[in-house]
Amino acid sequence: MISRSEVIKMIMKKTTSDHLVLSTTGMISREVFSHDDRQENFYMIGSMGLASSFGLGIAKSNPDKKIIILDGDGSFLMNLGAAACIGFYNTSNIVHIILDNFSYESTGSQNSISNKIDLCNIAKSSGYKFVDEIINFDINKISFDKKELSFYRIHVGIESNEEISRVAHTPEEITSNFKLIL
Amino acid sequence: MSIKAHSFVQILKSHSFNNISGVPDSTFGNLYNLIDDDPDINYFRANREDTALGIASGFSVSNKNSCIIIQNSGIGNIINPLTSFNLIYKIPALIIVGWRGYGGKPNDAPEHWVMGEKTTEYFEMLGIPFECFEDEHEAQEGIEKKLIYQLDLYSKEKKLRSIIIKKGVVV
Numbered sequence: 100m101i102s103r104s105e106v107i108k109m110i111m112k113k114t115t116s117d118h119l120v121l122s123t124t125g126m127i128s129r130e131v132f133s134h135d136d137r138q139e140n141f142y143m144i145g146s147m148g149l150a151s152s153f154g155l156g157i158a159k160s161n162p163d164k165k166i167i168i169l170d171g172d173g174s175f176l177m178n179l180g181a182a183a184c185i186g187f188y189n190t191s192n193i194v195h196i197i198l199d200n201f202s203y204e205s206t207g208s209q210n211s212i213s214n215k216i217d218l219c220n221i222a223k224s225s226g227y228k229f230v231d232e233i234i235n236f237d238i239n240k241i242s243f244d245k246k247e248l249s250f251y252r253i254h255v256g257i258e259s260n261e262e263i264s265r266v267a268h269t270p271e272e273i274t275s276n277f278k279l280i281l
Numbered sequence: 282m283s284i285k286a287h288s289f290v291q292i293l294k295s296h297s298f299n300n301i302s303g304v305p306d307s308t309f310g311n312l313y314n315l316i317d318d319d320p321d322i323n324y325f326r327a328n329r330e331d332t333a334l335g336i337a338s339g340f341s342v343s344n345k346n347s348c349i350i351i352q353n354s355g356i357g358n359i360i361n362p363l364t365s366f367n368l369i370y371k372i373p374a375l376i377i378v379g380w381r382g383y384g385g386k387p388n389d390a391p392e393h394w395v396m397g398e399k400t401t402e403y404f405e406m407l408g409i410p411f412e413c414f415e416d417e418h419e420a421q422e423g424i425e426k427k428l429i430y431q432l433d434l435y436s437k438e439k440k441l442r443s444i445i446i447k448k449g450v451v452v
Contacts, residue, residue, distance in 0.1 A: 141342075145365025152332040153366075156339015156347070159323065160300070180328030181335065188325065270370040274342060281343045 100256035101236045103198050104130050104263075107169070109238040110196070111135035116280075118243055119157065120167045123150045123174040125205030127198060131169065132266045141277050142266045148177035151185060151195065158190045161281060165192050165243055172199040172213035179221065186226025186248065194249045195227070196241075200257050208257055222250040283417050283452045284424040286312035292425060294321055296432040298348050298375070300340040301325070302333040306352035308379030308448045313350070330355035334362050337374040346436060348375035353382070353400045353445070354393065363407055367441055375435050376409070376443040383415070383447050400445060409441045417449030424450065 107130045114120060120140045122128040128142040143150050150168050158166040175182065175197050185193060201214045219232045228247035233240050234254045241251060268276070289312060293301070302325035305313045316324045327333035333349040340347035351359075356378065367374065382389040382397020389397060404411040412431050414424065428444070435442050 143366065145369070146335075146362045149331060149335045149338075149362050149366060152327070152335025153339045153342075155325070156300075156302075156336040156341075157343060158339070159325075159336075160340050160343035160345055178329070178332065181332045184325065184327060184332055184336070274370045274372055278342060278344065 100254060102258040103200055103255035104258060104260065106198060106236055106253055106255055107131055108134045110241065113238060113241065113243065114167065118165050118167050120169060121150045121154050122169040123147065123171055125171065126263070127169050127171055128266055129263050133263055138276050138280055142273055144266055144270065148174050148181070150174065151178065152181040154193055155181070155185050155188065155190055158193045159188070162192060165194060167243065168193060168195045170195065170197050172197060172201060172218070173203045173211045175218065176211065176213060176216070182222060183225045189226060189248060191247050194243055197252045198255050199252050200255045202257055204257055204259060208259060218252045219250065282420050283450050284421050286310045286315055286451055288421065288425065289428070289451050290315050290319065292428055292432065293348070296436060297346045298432070299323060300337070300345055300347045301350060302327050302336040303350035304330055304333060304352065304355055306379035308352065308381065308446060308451065309350065310452050312451060330358040331362050334359050334367070334374060338367060338372045341372050341374055348377055350377045352379045353396050356396065356400065356403050368407065373439045373441050376441070378443060378445045380445050380447045404443050409443055411443035411445055414444065414446040414450045417447060
């Protein structure tokens with residue numbers, strides 16, 4: 100199975116300055132930072148499960164931008180209510196991507212419960228308009244151009260890399276840099 | 282006495298709090314219905330208080346005034362986002378809290394006793410300034426003045442701040 104790091108690298112390569120990337124806590128933010136540190140990235144180093152609702156607020160206040168939320172299976176499942184809210188408010192400028200490695204890798208690869216949960220069905224019934232489950236990753240399956248609320252569940256492998264650096268910016272710097280482009 | 286929910290909403294609007302998220306609380310009378318129906322207000326019906334704070338933070342980082350309106354029983358749900366997000370990223374929001382179980386036992390129903398007694402301590406602990414609206418017999422004018430002062434202060438400082446409101450103050 101393709102590694103999450105590899106998927107993140109390809110997703111980041113696809114982004115333009117109109118794409119605001121919000122990455123969830125743990126390894127996902129660290130990998131986004133390592134591959135492509137941009138002003139349009141917002142690394143949420145803490146507050147697990149909050150990336151999606153934060154994304155909803157940003158999406159509604161910046162309708163001309165596309166908000167790409169990079170969530171994990173753990174963080175998505177931690178706050179399913181936020182997904183329901185995004186769906187209810189039919190937030191068409193959100194692309195919600197779940198990088199699903201079926202585990203809490205950042206804390207030592209403990210199993211999550213996503214292997215038995217149909218995340219795409221949850222998204223569909225919450226009101227996400229375009230929903231796709233990607234088992235064999237191909238970057239061409241991902242689109243940032245759809246004018247509808249989109250959801251991708253991408254199956255990725257566990258590949259612990261302790262060497263990967265932490266996000267070097269302070270939280271305050273992340274906020275002040277990001278505010279400049281809004 | 283006390284302040285009408287309608288007037289409360291008008292004051293929020295006049296201070297550009299047009300983006301509001303929350304979880305309902307009976308403390309505020311028909312306020313939630315008013316903001317949900319108001320064409321000048323984007324109200325987001327969050328399912329939990331952390332979601333409300335996340336949404337409000339998205340507006341806040343986009344340089345807009347934003348607030349959440351919640352019941353004190355949900356304060357526990359915003360501790361994690363406050364400590365590991367808003368406080369360290371310096372992302373402000375005005376946190377308006379309905380004070381159920383005011384002062385603790387025997388006020389209100391048993392599920393509100395513990396939080397009713399501890400409500401202000403959470404904000405003290407986190408170093409978030411707050412103002413309590415505890416006098417339901419105060420004239421509307423006085424409450425309005427106090428509210429306007431708090432909203433002006435928030436707009437000026439753009440820092441986390443809370444307003445804690447006892448049942449009967451907003452009707």
